[in-house]
Amino acid sequence: MSRDDPALPSIGIVMHDFALGGTERIATRLAARWAEEGAQVRIFCGSGEGDMRGLLGGRVEVVEASPPIARGFGSRTSLGRAAARHFSERPVDVVFLPGNFHWPIAPALAALPRDRRPAIAVQVSATLSKPQRRTLQQKLFEWRMRHLLRDAQAVITLSAAATEEAERILGRPVVCTIPLPALGDARVPPKPVPDDSRIILAVGRLVPEKGFDTLIEAFAALPDPAAELVIVGEGPDRPRLEGLIARHQLAGRVTLPGFVSDTRGWLDKARLAAMPSRFEGYPAVLVEAFAAGRPAVATACTPATAELIDTPAAGRVVEVDDRAGMTAALQAMLDAPVSDPAKLAARVERHRIGPVARAYLALFQGLSVATRP
The missing domain is CATH 3.40.50.2000 (Glycogen Phosphorylase B;)
Structure with a gap:
C-alpha cells in the first residue's frame, strides 16, 4: 500500500x-x-x-x-x-x-x-x-x-x-x-542452548510489581552452585535489589546489567527465562523467550501465563510470591532435558x-x- x-x-x-x-x-x-x-x-x-x-x-x-x-x-x-x-x-x-x-x-x-x-x-x-x-x-x-x-x-x-x-x-x-x-516480522531461528549454560534470565523494569525480590531470594535457595541469574532492566528498585544480592552473598552469580533495547543476545546465552511478576497483562517477555527457544518459569499473575506455559517443555507456573515454589521450579527446569527451541518458537508465531x-x-x-x- x-x-x-x-x-x-x-x-x-x-x-x-x-x-x-x-x-x-x-x-x-x-x-x-x-x-x-x-x-x-x-x-x-x-x-x-x-x-x-x-x-x-x-x-x-x-x-x-x-x-x-x-x-x-x-x-x-x-x-x-x-x-x-x-x-x-x-x-x-x-x-x-x-x-x-x-x-x-x-x-x-x-x-x-x-x-x-x-x-x-x-x-x-x-x-x-x-x-x-x-x-x-x-x-x-x-x-x-x-x-x-x-x-x-x-x-x-x-x-x-x-x-x-x-x-x-x-x-x-x-x-x-x-x-x-511482541515479535517483529523477521524470523530469526532460535539458537541451541549452550552446553554449559546455567543462566536464568529475567527481563523488566526494576519495580516492585515485577517481583524480582522474590526471584533473588528464590535463587539464593537453589542447590545448584553453577546457576547464574541475570536481570535485564532498569528502574527505581535497583538499590533494594542490590541490597538483597549483597545480603545473600550472591555477587558474581546475580547481575543487573541495566536496560538493553534488544534482549535476544541475552536469551541466546540463557538456559531458561523467569518471570516472577506480581501482576502482568499479556507478558511480552514470555513471548520473546519462546521465540528465542527458551522455556520459562513464571507466576500465575495473569491468565496468559497458563495459556503460554501449558506443557512441561514450555516451563513451570508457580503462585505469586511463592519463593519455595519458584526455587523448586527453577531447579526442575535446570535439571530437565533441554526443550526443543524450534518447537517453542513455533508456539508464538501469531505474535x-x-x-x-x-x-x-x-x-x-x-x-x-x-x-x-
Missing part, C-alpha cells in the same frame, strides 16, 4: 509520554507499522519525552500538549481534555487508547460533538482480576471499567481468557481478541507484528464505517 492510503482510516493515538514500558513500546511499534501500511497516524501526547519515541520512525506525526502535561495526580483527566480539544480541531476516524492506564481519556473523547467524535478503540493491557484485590476492590474496579469504557466502540484484549472476562464485566459485545505484537497490525487496521476500518455520521 502507498502512504496515506485513502482506503484506510485515519488513526489517532493518545499516550501520556514515551516512557520505558510495555504499553508504550507496543503502541509506538504499532503506530510505525500502521503508517508503513499506508494509514495516516497521529500521536497526541502529554509529553514528547521518553526513550520509546525512537521506535516511531519518520512517518508518524507527534503532537505534544501545550503546555506539556506531566504524569501526576489528575494528569490523565487533563490529558483527556487536551486530547478532546485537539481531535475536535483536527478530527480522525479512530482514536486508539493503549492500555488500562489510558482508559480515563475515553470519556472526554466520547463527549465530543457527533460530527467530530472519533470511534474509540481501547486496549486491555493488564489483567482484569488481580489476586491482590479484595472482593470490594474488585467490584469497584469493574464499576470503574464499565464507567470509563461505556462509550467505547471496541475493546481489544490480548487473549481469549481476557476477552471472556471483559465481556462479563462490560455486559456488551464490544470485545475482540488480537494477539500481542508477529505484521498480521497483528493488519488485524487492527481491519477493525478500525469497520469502526470508522459504522460510526460515520
